[in-house]
Amino acid sequence: MLKVRHCMRDPLTDDQDATIEAVATILHERHVGSVVLVDKRRRCVGICTERDIIRALACGIPVSAPVKNIMTRTPKTIFQEDTVAKARSIMHTHGIRHLPVVDKNGRLVGIVTARGLLEDFLGVSS
Numbered sequence: 001m002l003k004v005r006h007c008m009r010d011p012l013t014d015d016q017d018a019t020i021e022a023v024a025t026i027l028h029e030r031h032v033g034s035v036v037l038v039d040k041r042r043r044c045v046g047i048c049t050e051r052d053i054i055r056a057l058a059c060g061i062p063v064s065a066p067v068k069n070i071m072t073r074t075p076k077t078i079f080q081e082d083t084v085a086k087a088r089s090i091m092h093t094h095g096i097r098h099l100p101v102v103d104k105n106g107r108l109v110g111i112v113t114a115r116g117l118l119e120d121f122l123g124v125s126s
Contacts, residue, residue: 004087005080007117008101008110011036016045020070021063024053033113034098037071042107044100046071077102080109087112 012026016037023035027050037046048071056070057063077100078087087099091114101110 002084003080004078004082004084004101004112005110007084008080008112009116011100011108011111013038013042013108014067016066016068016071018067019063020048020053020056020061020065020067023048023067024063027053033115034111035067036100036108036111037067038108044075044077044102044106044108046073047075047098047100048072049098075100078112079104084112084117088117 012030012032012035014023014026014035014037018037026035027033034047034049036044037048039045046068048067052070052072056065061070076090076094076096078090080101080103091097091099091112097114099112100108101112103109
């Protein structure tokens with residue numbers, strides 16, 4: 001069975017007190033769809049995606065507001081030793097495209113993305 005650790009990538013991270021504008025800039029400059037928000041112990045406390053940024057702008061939330069106001073708190077996560085099939089199932093069931101990968105202590109170690117799975121297993125690149 002193919003494990004998550006074989007297809008995860010290094011996640012982009014920031015602090016939950018960063019501004020929406022700062023996170024949007026990271027998404028734009030690094031051409032990624034999510035930033036994982038971590039605490040000082042590198043535990044995943046939230047995730048902010050392109051969808052969250054668009055929703056915030058549509059609702060008139062100022063970009064100077066902290067990203068913790070719009071992030072998904074306690075996002076779904078997966079362990080690095082879980083199977084890719086389990087990751088796909090979680091992503092499908094919950095309608096998400098970005099799945100943080102944590103170790104047994106809950107510390108962020110990677111991220112699995114729908115785009116990454118397509119690129120890795122179907123030879124599709126964006």
